[in-house]
Amino acid sequence: MTGIERQRLVALLARADVVTLLAALNRDGEEARIVGGAVRNALLGEAVADIDIATTCLPDETMRRARAAGFKAVPTGIDHGTVTIVIDGTPFEVTTLRRDVETDGRHAVVAFGRDFREDALRRDFTFNALGLDAAGVLHDYADGLADLAARRVRFIGAASERIAEDYLRILRFFRFHARYGAGEPDRAALDACIAGRAGLDGLSRERVWAELRKLLAAPRAAETVQAMAGAGLLVPVIGGVPHLSRFAAIADAPGDKVYPASRLAALAVTVGEDVLRLRERLRLSNAEFERIAGIAAALEALSGRETLPEIATLRHLAHRIGTDAVAGGLVLSATAGRSADVHALIAEMARTPPFLPTGKDVLALGVNAGPRVGQVLGSAREAWIEVGCPAGREAQFQMLAEAADGSDR
Numbered sequence: 001m002t003g004i005e006r007q008r009l010v011a012l013l014a015r016a017d018v019v020t021l022l023a024a025l026n027r028d029g030e031e032a033r034i035v036g037g038a039v040r041n042a043l044l045g046e047a048v049a050d051i052d053i054a055t056t057c058l059p060d061e062t063m064r065r066a067r068a069a070g071f072k073a074v075p076t077g078i079d080h081g082t083v084t085i086v087i088d089g090t091p092f093e094v095t096t097l098r099r100d101v102e103t104d105g106r107h108a109v110v111a112f113g114r115d116f117r118e119d120a121l122r123r124d125f126t127f128n129a130l131g132l133d134a135a136g137v138l139h140d141y142a143d144g145l146a147d148l149a150a151r152r153v154r155f156i157g158a159a160s161e162r163i164a165e166d167y168l169r170i171l172r173f174f175r176f177h178a179r180y181g182a183g184e185p186d187r188a189a190l191d192a193c194i195a196g197r198a199g200l201d202g203l204s205r206e207r208v209w210a211e212l213r214k215l216l217a218a219p220r221a222a223e224t225v226q227a228m229a230g231a232g233l234l235v236p237v238i239g240g241v242p243h244l245s246r247f248a249a250i251a252d253a254p255g256d257k258v259y260p261a262s263r264l265a266a267l268a269v270t271v272g273e274d275v276l277r278l279r280e281r282l283r284l285s286n287a288e289f290e291r292i293a294g295i296a297a298a299l300e301a302l303s304g305r306e307t308l309p310e311i312a313t314l315r316h317l318a319h320r321i322g323t324d325a326v327a328g329g330l331v332l333s334a335t336a337g338r339s340a341d342v343h344a345l346i347a348e349m350a351r352t353p354p355f356l357p358t359g360k361d362v363l364a365l366g367v368n369a370g371p372r373v374g375q376v377l378g379s380a381r382e383a384w385i386e387v388g389c390p391a392g393r394e395a396q397f398q399m400l401a402e403a404a405d406g407s408d409r
Contacts, residue, residue, distance in 0.1 A: 001138060001145060005043050009132055012042045017087040018051065022134045024069040025094070030057045032094070033116065033139070036123070039130040043148060044180075053094040054131065056114045059083055062094050081112055098122065100165065117141045124162055124169050125176060126154050151182035159192035167199030171211035171237070174228050178218035185227055194231050201236075209282035212237060216263040222248035225267065238268045239281045246332060261288040262328050265295040272296045291328075297321045298329020308334070308341055311348050315385045319378075323349055353391035355381050357400045365404040379403040 012018065012034065025032035032055035038048045055062060059075065062083045066073040072086040081096035097119040098110040113119065116139065120129040126144035133139065142156045153176045155162045155169075163169050170193045177185050200208070215221060226244055228234040234242050247267040261284070269275055275293045278284060284292070301317055302309060309330075318326045327346045334342040357380060362373045380403040384396055 001043075004045070006136075008042045008045055009039070009138065010136060012038065012048060012051075013132065013134065013136055017090055017092075020069065021053065021066075021071070021085060021087060021092055021094075024065050024071070025053070025055050025057060025062065026134050030055065030061070031116075031133070032057070033131040033133045035120070035131045036128050039132045039138070040127050040144075040148060040180075042132075043130075043145070051092050053092055054097055054116065054119055055094055056097055057094075058096055058112060062096065066094075080110055121156055123156060124166075124172060126156055127180070129156055148180075151180060152186060153177045153181045153189065154186050155189050155192070159186075159189045160195060163192050163196040163199070167196060168203055168207055168211060170196060170200060170233065171208065171215065174224050174233075175211050175215040175218060177227075178215050178220045178224035181220065181224075185224075190227075190231060193233060197233055197236060200233075205281060205283040208237060209284065212264075212282070213260040216251075216260045216267070221263070222251040225251075238264075239277050240268055240274060242267050243270070250331065259291070261291045262295065264288075265292045265328065266332055269296050269299065271300060291324070294321050294325025295328040295332065298326045299333055302329055302333045305333075308338065308345060311345060312385055312388075314345060314349055315352060315389065316382065318349060318352075319381055319385065323352075352389050355384060355389075356393055356396050361397070361400060362404060365401060367404050376400070376403045379406070 013022075018034070022032055022034075032053050034051060035054045036052045038051040041048050057065065059078045059081055062085075063073040063075065066083070066085045074084045074086070076082055076084040076093070077095075081098055083094050085092045085094050097113045097116060099113045099115070099118050100122055101109045101111050116131060120131060120139070120141045123129045125147075126142040127148040128144070129140075129142040130144045130148075131139040131141075138145070147154050153173060155173070173189055173193055174185070215224065218224070225234060225242070225247060228237075229242055229244055243266065247263065250263060250266040264278065264282075265275075268278060269292060272293065275289065275296045278292065279289045298317065298321060301321075314326055314330065327349065330342055330346060357377060359373045359377060362376045363369060365376075367373055367376055377400070380396070380400040383399045383403065384390070387399075390396070
């Protein structure tokens with residue numbers, strides 16, 4: 001371990017909330033250590049978002065000690081030994097040391113223990129088994145420090161055994177490789193993922209999308225998705241043929257805003273039917289479904305063009321399905337070498353001034369309440385777009401009046 005890495009761990013242990021929490025748990029023969037991602041990220045010099053603690057205390061004792069110290073304690077996963085302790089608004093997951101009694105590829109039956117090594121070696125990847133005690137000693141039971149330095153994602157022990165304990169670890173392997181790995185995926189891990197891929201069918205769709213969502217947003221998503229496809233592991237997840245080159249162009253674009261749902265659209269959507277399949281297969285949220293459906297609608301509207309559409313065409317389309325959806329569809333439908341032109345069009349759409357008239361304004365012009373109100377408003381907006389979207393009330397309300405005059409009030 002380098003001097004810089006040591007300093008990073010010391011800084012983690014010096015946090016006031018960490019000091020008080022470990023002090024509350026580390027007494028009367030019990031011990032607690034920081035484990036997993038917090039230690040990994042601290043060593044890498046990356047932000048530590050969540051801090052997980054492993055302890056010899058049983059859950060009831062963890063809660064008793066936390067409350068005695070004035071902290072809030074919530075039994076969020078007490079059957080598996082997890083208590084969430086909140087200190088000044090910051091949550092810490094504190095879990096009693098465990099050993100697996102039985103696993104079925106989706107869930108594990110555990111028993112509580114007191115062996116930090118046994119608890120660490122039941123985890124998935126070597127660098128996730130790292131632990132840091134209150135004295136600043138780094139405990140590395142699986143050679144995770146070396147793997148972290150090499151940016152190598154490697155299962156603890158036999159990869160096939162770790163995967164058989166929870167088949168979601170197949171997706172976690174690729175997600176961690178996209179986030180922390182370098183070079184080609186570990187060969188033994190990749191072979192085990194391929195051999196165990198049938199186990200993906202038994203996982204809940206929500207768990208699958210939760211992992212895939214993180215993978216698609218990771219720094220090396222494009223090459224990792226390519227590796228998944230080459231191993232025959234991508235089609236079973238998304239249920240269709242992936243657009244690998246399109247996804248790579250989006251994921252590797254400088255300044256790309258990372259919206260996992262939009263990246264899923266880039267990878268797996270051509271027409272509206274694809275969106276329906278993905279909603280069912282991955283249990284997308286309503287917001288995710290609507291974002292992807294909008295992009296699919298834009299793709300269908302923009303497909304088959306040899307040249308980029310006029311700004312008026314895009315504004316008309318944005319009026320129907322939304323500016324964000326049109327921007328997403330425009331990016332995905334663009335041909336190679338047109339990125340600058342596409343982003344110029346998107347920027348011009350973004351500068352479109354607001355259309356101010358509302359349904360109340362239509363009624364004030366004497367149009368009877370009912371479907372005609374929306375029709376008049378829509379006609380006025382369409383006319384406004386055709387003349388270049390002038391800003392200000394005067395021009396817009398003149399067009400509204402003309403649209404109302406032409407209607408059957």
